[in-house]
Amino acid sequence: MSAPEAPPGRPVERTVIEHCAVATVDADDTEYTSGHVVVAGNRIESVGEGPAPRGLTGVARRIDGSGHLLTPGLVNTHHHFYQWLTRGLAQDANLFDWLVALYPTWARIDEPMVHAAARGSLAMMVRGGVTTAADHHYVFPRGSGDLLGAEIRAARELGVRFNPTRGSMDLGESDGGLPPDFAVESTEEALIATEEAIDTHHDPSFDSMLRIGVAPCSPFSVTTELLRSAAELARRKGVRLHTHGSETVEEERFCRERFGMGPTDYFESTGWLGGDVWMAHCVHMNDSDIEAFARTGTGVGHCPSSNARLAAGTARVPDMLRAGVPVGLGVDGTASNEAGELHTELRNALLVHRLAGGEKALGPRQALRLGTYGGAQVLGRAEEIGSVEPGKLADLALWRLDGLGHSTIEDPVAALTLGAPAPLTLLLVDGRPVVEEGRLTTVDEEEVASGARDEARRLSRIAAQR
Numbered sequence: 001m002s003a004p005e006a007p008p009g010r011p012v013e014r015t016v017i018e019h020c021a022v023a024t025v026d027a028d029d030t031e032y033t034s035g036h037v038v039v040a041g042n043r044i045e046s047v048g049e050g051p052a053p054r055g056l057t058g059v060a061r062r063i064d065g066s067g068h069l070l071t072p073g074l075v076n077t078h079h080h081f082y083q084w085l086t087r088g089l090a091q092d093a094n095l096f097d098w099l100v101a102l103y104p105t106w107a108r109i110d111e112p113m114v115h116a117a118a119r120g121s122l123a124m125m126v127r128g129g130v131t132t133a134a135d136h137h138y139v140f141p142r143g144s145g146d147l148l149g150a151e152i153r154a155a156r157e158l159g160v161r162f163n164p165t166r167g168s169m170d171l172g173e174s175d176g177g178l179p180p181d182f183a184v185e186s187t188e189e190a191l192i193a194t195e196e197a198i199d200t201h202h203d204p205s206f207d208s209m210l211r212i213g214v215a216p217c218s219p220f221s222v223t224t225e226l227l228r229s230a231a232e233l234a235r236r237k238g239v240r241l242h243t244h245g246s247e248t249v250e251e252e253r254f255c256r257e258r259f260g261m262g263p264t265d266y267f268e269s270t271g272w273l274g275g276d277v278w279m280a281h282c283v284h285m286n287d288s289d290i291e292a293f294a295r296t297g298t299g300v301g302h303c304p305s306s307n308a309r310l311a312a313g314t315a316r317v318p319d320m321l322r323a324g325v326p327v328g329l330g331v332d333g334t335a336s337n338e339a340g341e342l343h344t345e346l347r348n349a350l351l352v353h354r355l356a357g358g359e360k361a362l363g364p365r366q367a368l369r370l371g372t373y374g375g376a377q378v379l380g381r382a383e384e385i386g387s388v389e390p391g392k393l394a395d396l397a398l399w400r401l402d403g404l405g406h407s408t409i410e411d412p413v414a415a416l417t418l419g420a421p422a423p424l425t426l427l428l429v430d431g432r433p434v435v436e437e438g439r440l441t442t443v444d445e446e447e448v449a450s451g452a453r454d455e456a457r458r459l460s461r462i463a464a465q466r
C-alpha cells in the first residue's frame with residue numbers, strides 16, 4: 001500500500017490531528033498517550049507519538065486533539081435498517097413470537113419507507129462513530145420498488161462505507177417455515193435478484209464504498225436449496241456470505257427436528273462455513289461448533305443488546321476469541337435493539353460477558369477491538385480498515401474525553417468503553433468529515449427524524465388496513 005497519488009498539478013490535501021491519545025488497534029494494540037495522525041487524501045499517511053512531523057505540505061486542516069482519544073471508526077457487522085420503522089413493538093417476546101408478530105407489518109414496506117428507515121438507522125450509527133455499516137435486508141414484498149437501491153442511496157447521502165447484503169426468504173409457513181407465505185419470494189426470484197444486485201452495485205476495489213453480500217435469512221425461513229445455490233452464487237461472483245446462525249434454542253430445535261443436526265453442522269453441510277462467511281449471533285454453540293468456525297475462518301457478528309432484548313442467551317465470545325474465531329459487533333435491527341447505536345455495544349459486550357464469564361472475560365481493549373478491527377475482519381476488509389495504520393483508509397473517530405462524563409478516567413480506552421457514551425468531535429470516512437462537534441455534516445438530523453417518523457406512521461396505517 002502506498003500513499004495516494006495527487007491529481008496532476010494539485011498537491012494531496014492533508015489533515016493533521018495531533019496532541020490526542022491514539023489507540024491504533026493494530027496487531028500489538030499500540031497506543032500513544034499524546035500522538036498524531038496525518039491523513040493524506042483518503043488514506044492514513046502516518047501515526048505516532050508526539051506532534052505531526054514538521055514540514056508537511058498541503059495541510060488543509062490541523063486539529064488540536066488535546067483531551068481526545070483517536071480510534072479507528074467503528075464497524076457494524078449486522079443490522080436490518082427497515083426495522084427503524086417498527087421499533088418498540090412486541091416488547092416482551094422471544095425471537096419466534098417477535099418475528100411472527102412483526103412479519104405482517106414488514107410485508108407492507110415500500111421504497112420510500114426503506115429509504116427513510118435507512119437514513120434513520122445510518123444517522124444514529126454515524127453519530128456514534130460508525131464509519132462502515134453492513135445491512136441485511138431480506139423482506140422484498142412484490143411491487144415494493146427498489147429496496148436495496150433505497151438503502152444504497154441513503155448510505156451515499158450519509159457518506160458512510162456500506163456493505164449491504166441482499167437477503168431472502170423462500171420457506172413459508174405452508175412448507176414448514178416460520179414466515180407467512182405472503183412474506184417470502186420463490187427460490188428462483190431470490191437468486192436472480194441477488195445476482196442482479198451484485199452485478200449492479202458491487203465494487204471490489206481497495207477503497208470501495210460499497211460491497212454487496214449474499215444473505216439468505218436463517219435456517220427456519222430459507223430452503224436448503226436456496227442456501228446451497230446462494231453459496232455457489234457468492235463464490236462464483238467473489239462476494240461474501242452472511243446469515244443468522246444459532247440464535248435461539250427454538251432455532252436449534254427446528255434444525256434438529258427438520259435436518260437431524262444442529263445449525264452449525266447444517267450450515268457446514270450446505271457450504272456455509274468458510275473464510276468468506278459471517279453469521280449474526282451464534283449464541284448456542286458447543287465446543288465443536290466453535291472449533292468448526294475457527295478451523296474454517298467463519299466470522300461472527302455478535303449482537304449483545306439484541307440477544308438480551310429477545311432473551312436469546314449469551315454468545316460464548318471469550319471462548320470464540322481464544323479459539324481464533326473472527327468476531328465483530330452488530331447493532332442488529334432496531335426492532336430488537338431500539339437504541340440503534342454501536343458505540344454503546346462496546347460497553348454492553350463487556351458487561352454481558354463479565355456477567356456470564358467473570359471479571360476477566362472481556363477487557364476494555366478487547367471490546368474496542370471487537371467494534372473496530374474485529375468488524376473489519378468479519379467483513380473481509382481488515383487490509384483496508386479497522387486499525388489506525390499507514391496505508392489504510394482514513395476512517396477515524398475522535399472522541400472527546402475531557403468533559404464531565406470522562407475527565408476523571410485516566411485511561412482513555414477505559415473511558416471510552418466503561419464510561420458514558422463519549423461525544424464525537426470528528427468522524428472521518430474515506431478522509432471526509434461526516435460528523436463535526438457531535439453533529440452530522442451530510443444530512444439534517446431533524447429532517448431524518450421527522451421523515452422516518454412520517455414513514456413509520458404510514459407503515460403502521462397501511463398494516464392496520466389489512
Ligand SMILES: [Zn+2]
Nearest residue numbers: 244280332333
Ligand atoms: Zn438480525
